[in-house]
Amino acid sequence: MAPSSQERAAREARTRLRDYQARQQAYSERRRRRVRDNAIAAVVVVLLLAGVTAAQVFYFSDGPGAPVASASATSTPSPSETAATGENTGDVPSADLAEGRTWTGTLTIDDIPLAISLDGAAAPQAVSAFIDQAQSGFFTGTACHRLTTSGLFVLQCGDPTGTGTGGPGYSYGPVENAPADNVYPAGTIAMARQGDNGYSMGSQFFIVYDDTTLPTDTAGGYTVIGQVTSGLDALDAGVIAQGVVDGASDGQPVAPAVISGVTVQ
Secondary structure (H helix, E strand, C coil): CCCCHHHHHHHHHHHHHHHHHHHHHHHHHHHHHHHHHHHHHHHHHHHHHHHHHHHHHHHHCCCCCCCCCCCCCCCCCCHHHHCCCCCCECCCCCHHHHCCCEEEEEEEECCEEEEEEEECCCCHHHHHHHHHHHHCCCCCCCECCEEEEECEEEEEECCCCCCCCCCCCCEECCCCCCCCCCEECCCEEEECCCCCCCCCECCCEEEECCCEECCCECCECCCEEEEEEECHHHHHHHCHHHCEHHHCCEECECCCCEEEEEEEC
């Protein structure tokens, strides 16, 4: 017997209700997923920003040091405030390796040989670490990752990762042989470090290619390990003059700036 019109209408109404409820459930599920995905995305963004910020704070806070210092002026701490506190971490080379003498050698960047002189008497711990790294081939094939061209005139090298956050797996201090007047003349080779931490030096160093003033922080200045005694003009022409990527004044050099070798004796 054929269903009556009322039965058909009731059945159609039930079908429409089920379809409506299914659509509502699907909509609610999509909405929940969207809210969840947005929340996850927000957390990821926050974590990424926190990581970037942490890296910048560690490596770009107040100076070349594991990074290069900002050019903004700061007050000069008293001698008691500049006394470094902390300790070496990891397998730091013995300070005796520098032998309290002057070391000479060649640092080659983009096939540009730079004659260098290292003062093992004035900065025994830093020079010992540099010598150990040079003799083990640590620097070979690494690129100088940072060039600054405004107020701060340095080429920063020594990071095996090329990111500005890498090192040799140890850190040491304290600050040695920092200039009393905060002036780092052209040709100076000094160690990068974390701001306010005199025991955060590792393998990153910077070459000053034009006279630069770097303000002290609570850890003091920056450890000067030696000088470029010849080749600075060629470095200026071959690397510095090409500038920074995207025309910036602080960042990755346009030139490859790859260290092909460091010899010391």
